[in-house]
Amino acid sequence: MIEKALKGEPRYFMWLVFLMGIIGVGVGCWFYQLYKGLGITGMGRDISWGVYIAQFTYLVGVAASAVMIVIPLYLHDYKKYGKVVVFGEFLAIAAVTMCMLFIVVDVGQPQRMLNVLLHPTPNSILFYDMIVLCGYLIINIIVGYNCLLADARKLPHPGWVKPFIYLSIPWAVSIHTVTAFLYAGLPGRHLWLTAVMAPRFLASAFASGPALLVLVLLIISRVSKFDPGRDALQTIAKTICYAMIINLFLVGMEIFTAFYSNIPGHMHPLQYLFVGLHGHGKIVAWMWTAAPFAFIGVLLLLIPSARRHHGILAFACASIFLACWIDKGVALVIGGFIPNPFHRIIEYSATFPEIAITLAIWGIGALILTVLHKVAITVREEEAAT
Amino acid sequence: MSMDRRQFIKIAGMSALFGLGGKGAFEFLRPGALEASEHGHGVEYVPEEPAEVAKRWGMTIDVQKCGEPGVVEKCIKACHSTHNIPDFGDSKNQVKWLWQDDYEHTFAGNENSYMDDRVKELPFLCLCNHCDEPPCVRVCPTKATFRRPDGVVAMDYHRCIGCRFCMAGCPYGSRSFNWFDPRNALNQKEYNLDFPTRMKGVVEKCNFCVERLAQDKLPACVEAAPEALAFGDLADPDSSVRQILRKRSSMRRKLELGTKPSVFYLV
Ligand code: SF4
Ligand code: SF4
Numbered sequence: 108m109i110e111k112a113l114k115g116e117p118r119y120f121m122w123l124v125f126l127m128g129i130i131g132v133g134v135g136c137w138f139y140q141l142y143k144g145l146g147i148t149g150m151g152r153d154i155s156w157g158v159y160i161a162q163f164t165y166l167v168g169v170a171a172s173a174v175m176i177v178i179p180l181y182l183h184d185y186k187k188y189g190k191v192v193v194f195g196e197f198l199a200i201a202a203v204t205m206c207m208l209f210i211v212v213d214v215g216q217p218q219r220m221l222n223v224l225l226h227p228t229p230n231s232i233l234f235y236d237m238i239v240l241c242g243y244l245i246i247n248i249i250v251g252y253n254c255l256l257a258d259a260r261k262l263p264h265p266g267w268v269k270p271f272i273y274l275s276i277p278w279a280v281s282i283h284t285v286t287a288f289l290y291a292g293l294p295g296r297h298l299w300l301t302a303v304m305a306p307r308f309l310a311s312a313f314a315s316g317p318a319l320l321v322l323v324l325l326i327i328s329r330v331s332k333f334d335p336g337r338d339a340l341q342t343i344a345k346t347i348c349y350a351m352i353i354n355l356f357l358v359g360m361e362i363f364t365a366f367y368s369n370i371p372g373h374m375h376p377l378q379y380l381f382v383g384l385h386g387h388g389k390i391v392a393w394m395w396t397a398a399p400f401a402f403i404g405v406l407l408l409l410i411p412s413a414r415r416h417h418g419i420l421a422f423a424c425a426s427i428f429l430a431c432w433i434d435k436g437v438a439l440v441i442g443g444f445i446p447n448p449f450h451r452i453i454e455y456s457a458t459f460p461e462i463a464i465t466l467a468i469w470g471i472g473a474l475i476l477t478v479l480h481k482v483a484i485t486v487r488e489e490e491a492a493t
Numbered sequence: 494m495s496m497d498r499r500q501f502i503k504i505a506g507m508s509a510l511f512g513l514g515g516k517g518a519f520e521f522l523r524p525g526a527l528e529a530s531e532h533g534h535g536v537e538y539v540p541e542e543p544a545e546v547a548k549r550w551g552m553t554i555d556v557q558k559c560g561e562p563g564v565v566e567k568c569i570k571a572c573h574s575t576h577n578i579p580d581f582g583d584s585k586n587q588v589k590w591l592w593q594d595d596y597e598h599t600f601a602g603n604e605n606s607y608m609d610d611r612v613k614e615l616p617f618l619c620l621c622n623h624c625d626e627p628p629c630v631r632v633c634p635t636k637a638t639f640r641r642p643d644g645v646v647a648m649d650y651h652r653c654i655g656c657r658f659c660m661a662g663c664p665y666g667s668r669s670f671n672w673f674d675p676r677n678a679l680n681q682k683e684y685n686l687d688f689p690t691r692m693k694g695v696v697e698k699c700n701f702c703v704e705r706l707a708q709d710k711l712p713a714c715v716e717a718a719p720e721a722l723a724f725g726d727l728a729d730p731d732s733s734v735r736q737i738l739r740k741r742s743s744m745r746r747k748l749e750l751g752t753k754p755s756v757f758y759l760v
Contacts, residue, residue, distance in 0.1 A: 144693040145655075146672030151585030155660040155670060215655020215670065215694025222635040222654055233634035233658055294628055294750040295664025372602060448666035449594060450601035453584075 108256055111485040112478045118330075119481065126474045133467020136460035137212055145215055148461040153453035154444045156213070158436075158465055163209035165315070165436040166472075167286045168308060170202035170243065172316020174279040175346050181272050187339045190487060193258075194327075194335075195320055196251035197479035199279075202316075203244040205472040212464050232288045239282045246275045251479075259486045261493075283308050290443065298376035298443045301364075307357040308435075313350035315431035317343050318404075318424040325421050327480065333487040337415075344420060348408035351427050355401060358434075376442045379452065387452045390441060393433050401430035547726035549644035550623065550701055551755040552712070553737050558721035560615045565593045568618060571717035572699070577690045579671070579678035588669040590699040591620045591714055599758075600746060612760060618714075618722075621646060621667040621699040622746060622754030629659035629668065638696075644727070644755060645701045653695040660696060664750050668698045727755060 140147055150157045176195040179185035211217050228234050250271050257264045287305035294300065321343050324335040365373035378384045383391050404426035413419045446452050457465070559565050572578070572591040579588050597604055599617040623646045629638050630646060637653035640646050660668045674693040688704060691697055702712035715722040725732035734757070743757040 144671065144673040146581075146586050151672065152587055152660075152669055153585075153666070155657045210656075213656070215657070215696075216653065216692075219635075219652070219654045222637075222652055226635050226652065228634050228636050230631050231634040231658070232632065233656060237634075289658070290661075293632070293662050293664075294752065295747065296661065443661070446601075448601065448664055449598040451598065 108252075108259055108482060108486075111482045114485075115481060119477075122477065123474065126470045126477070129470040130467045130474065133464045133470065136463040137467070139460055140212070140464065141217075145213075147458060149455050149457045151453070151455075153447040153451070154441060154455035156440050156444070157455055158457045158461055159209045159213040161436045161440040162465060162468070163206050163213070164286055164308075164439065165432055166202045166206045166209070167240070167283055168312025168431075168435065169316040169319060170199045170206065171279040171283040171309070171312050172320070173199040173247065174276050175313050175317050175350075176320070176343070177272060177276060177279075179342070182276075185342070187336055187342065190333075191320075191324060191335050191339050191343075193251050193255050193483050194324060194480060195317075196247045196254075197483060198316070198320055198323065198476060199247045200244065200251065200479065201472045201476040203240055203247070203282075204475055205468050206240060207244075208468045208471060209465075212468070232285060232292060236282075236285050236289060239278065239285050243275070243278050243282050246271050246278060250275060255483055255486055258490065261490075280309065283312050290439075295448060296443045297372045298439070301361060303357050303360055307354060307361075310350050310354035310357060311431045311435060314347050314354055315428050315435075317347045317350075318428040318431075321347070321424045322421060322428065323476070323480070325417060327484060331484045331488060332491065333484045340417075340420065341414065344408050344414050344424070347424065347427060348405060351401065351405050351408075351431075354431070355405070375446055375450075379445045380438050380442045384446070385452055387445075387454055389454050389456065390438055393437050397430040397433035397438075400426040404430060547643045547732075548728035549625065549726065549755065550706070551644070551725065551727035551734050551757065552701075552715070553723045553734050553741075553743065553757045553759055554618050555721045555723075555741075555759045556612070556615045556617060557760070558718075559593075559618060561721075564718050564721050565616045565618060567717045568714040568722065569593070571713040574680070574683040575685055575702070575705075575713040576688055576700075577675075577679055577685055579675035580680065581673060581678050586672040588671060588675060588697065590669075590697070591618060593617060594619050600744070602747065617758060619665075619667070620714075620756065621701075622665055622752065622756045623699075623701055625753035625755065626751055628662040628664065628750075628752060632658045632662040634658065641703070643706075645703055645706075647700055647703055648697060650689070650691050650695045650697065655694040655696065657696065664747055664752065665754075668696050670694075670696050 148157060148159075173195040176188050176192045180188040180192050211220065214220060223234055223237050250268055253268050254264050284305045287308040290296070290299035291301060291304035321340060324340065328334055362377060365377050375384055379387065380390050380394050382388070404423045407413045407419055407423035407426075414423070441455050445454075569591050573580075573589075576590060578590055581587060593616040596608070596613050596615065596617060599619055623644060625644065627638075627640055627646050630640050633639075634656060635652050635654055637649045638646065638659050639649070655670065657670055660670060671691055671693045675691050679690065702710070702714075705712060710716070711719075711724050712722075715724045723733050723737055725734035727734060729735060737759065738757060741759045743759050745754045745757055748754070
């Protein structure tokens with residue numbers, strides 16, 4: 108079936124070549140990083156995690172969000188998702204792969220990474236994270252590939268896949284919950300030490316992941332003959348809208364708790380993010396970009412007539428995707444390290460090689476997604492033709 | 494984490510038996526794994542020359558004495574030259590095991606605007622607190638950071654994958670990552686051949702001089718400034734540190750987090 112990815116129009120191959128160019132630059136930078144050490148990044152003894160771990164966190168959410176298609180289809184028999192679910196599963200595969208690559212580039216001794224399994228440490232959340240992520244990748248490969256293969260052969264989906272589909276639902280929730288626990292269980296990092304971390308992670312994931320899926324489906328419907336279906340897109344849009352509202356509500360809870368209690372440790376990181384602290388405010392502009400986009404996105408998705416317009420739908424989804432990316436892919440990780448344990452503010456900015464490596468991993472994700480979706484599109488087009 | 498002396502001796506004895514029967518095969522499977530596995534596999538740490546075995550090593554730092562000229566500097570120098578600490582010359586990539594800060598930052602969160610100005614300006618020595626409930630050990634996914642039965646939170650530089658989870662977990666900023674190759678930033682003149690250097694991409698921190706404790710020596714900083722620093726078994730009511738703590742009032746950093754630090758500041 109995978110041979111379907113080898114035939115395509117010239118622009119398909121041009122896009123792949125373009126992605127490979129980006130990947131090539133990043134791989135070069137990664138070799139440089141391996142040779143010199145992680146000191147070539149913007150990270151340091153005070154901000155010891157940066158853009159890599161932030162992307163990892165964000166993409167775990169994107170991966171988990173496939174359940175927002177799986178649940179309606181398989182638990183509520185919402186047939187209109189029948190044709191698009193595989194696109195969600197393939198998006199999850201690409202996202203989990205990116206997550207793993209971001210971990211590989213972030214650790215100082217990647218060749219020793221198997222130590223996590225050779226010396227299993229049940230008290231470490233990272234141990235569980237590795238297990239649930241690998242498991243989620245395998246489940247999605249099994250389910251996505253076999254369902255599509257059956258479609259291509261015009262056979263019903265094999266029955267033995269069903270248990271894996273049901274398993275994927277709690278499993279998706281688990282990957283993002285465990286990822287939230289990486290942060291939420293650390294003493295002394297006030298921005299992260301909050302019980303709503305996992306719920307908020309899930310809410311923002313269920314907004315941003317499907318938003319990305321809608322964008323991808325809109326592009327696919329333009330460049331191919333596959334039509335995801337108007338109703339399917341509208342239902343995904345509603346899911347995004349509600350999830351984003353819950354996410355914003357939970358952000359509000361955080362702000363209330365910190366500022367009404369007036370506890371300095373809880374207020375400082377939020378002050379740093381939104382208004383700057385003691386004259387430091389590199390993230391402030393990011394936050395005030397994210398906030399309007401978040402609200403505009405929600406508003407546009409709430410209004411049915413706006414949502415039905417594909418141009419507006421795309422804009423709203425892009426806004427929400429961007430707002431969630433800034434929140435998790437930029438602010439959350441850095442904000443947790445500020446102020447440092449000595450109440451000093453040391454700021455962080457990513458360096459060129461760091462950004463190039465990050466872009467390369469996004470490029471690898473896009474490449475995987477393109478190839479997998481190409482296969483899925485071809486199957487769907489053949490279905491429609493017969 | 495609590496264990497009385499008899500229990501410790503029992504475990505140590507049992508592991509000696511274990512070692513007799515199993516070491517060969519174990520070593521064959523995974524060279525070096527035995528030394529590094531104190532915390533998890535029932536093989537407990539046994540010093541080569543049974544030096545004084547404590548149940549919980551601890552340190553007291555007399556902040557007034559540290560205020561006298563040269564005291565803090567000689568402690569830091571003793572530590573950093575003993576342990577081959579690299580000097581990258583910038584604060585971002587800095588590796589440090591022992592350093593000084595002021596009251597306001599060392600005890601961040603407990604600032605007191607009406608405090609005696611003299612104390613405010615005194616130097617506070619900062620190092621790993623060798624917590625009794627160490628978050629760094631809790632989060633480490635490989636047991637590269639582990640708590641020994643004598644209370645020392647130690648590290649295996651050969652197992653560490655450099656994920657830096659422990660740096661996010663330590664609420665005291667005690668841990669340093671080797672952002673570059675530390676061997677390029679060593680002070681060649683004061684190179685200590687008896688202590689290993691590290692490689693890039695692993696985390697390190699103060700080890701309470703376990704290599705010296707095994708030889709019945711005091712930690713290097715304590716030896717350098719015995720007038721200001723004291724070291725002993727917190728579990729032994731007659732130890733030097735316990736006697737000092739009985740006489741002087743002391744403070745520990747961020748007690749509210751429940752980490753139970755083993756470093757006491759005498760004011
Ligand atoms: S001070 Fe930090 S590094 Fe040292 S034992 Fe405590 S948590 Fe671990
Ligand atoms: S950096 Fe090393 S010591 Fe720290 S948590 Fe990771 S593996 Fe453990």
